[in-house]
Amino acid sequence: MTHNDLKKGTKxxxxxxxxxxxxxxxxxxxxxxxGLTRMVKIDEANGYFPDIGSxxxxxxxxxxxxxxIPEEVTISEAHQKKxxxxxxxxxx
Numbered sequence: 001m002t003h004n005d006l007k008k009g010t011k012x013x014x015x016x017x018x019x020x021x022x023x024x025x026x027x028x029x030x031x032x033x034x035g036l037t038r039m040v041k042i043d044e045a046n047g048y049f050p051d052i053g054s055x056x057x058x059x060x061x062x063x064x065x066x067x068x069i070p071e072e073v074t075i076s077e078a079h080q081k082k083x084x085x086x087x088x089x090x091x092x
Contacts, residue, residue: 001071003057003079008032011064012040012073014055021047026064036082058083 006012006029014025023046030039030052037054044050057079062070075083 001063002074002076003038003060004034004076006032006038006060006063006073012060013062013064013070014040014042015059015061017048023047024061036079036086056083056086 008029008031010029012027012029014027016022016024025042025048026045027040027042030041033039035057037056038060039052040055040060042048042051042053057073057075060073062072064070
C-alpha cells in the first residue's frame with residue numbers, strides 16, 4: 001500500500017521516539033490528505049501519551065487491520081526525494 005492510499009480512520013504503526021520509548025507508536029489517521037505529512041491521533045500505549053499531530057509519511061510503517069496482519073506502507077519515489085531534501089535541510 002502506498003502512503004497516498006491511506007484513508008481517514010485507518011489504524012497505523014509509526015516509528016518510535018527513542019527519548020520516550022523504544023516501542024513503536026500506534027495511532028489513527030485523522031485525514032485523507034495526500035502529500036508529505038498526515039495528521040495522526042497517537043494512542044496511549046507503550047509509554048506514549050495520547051496526542052494529535054502531524055507526522056511525515058516516512059514515519060508511518062504499517063497499516064494495522066482488525067485481523068492483526070500488518071501491511072507495509074511504501075513511499076513513492078517522488079515523495080522520497082522531497083523527504084530527503086527536507087531532511088538534509090533540517091538535519092544536515
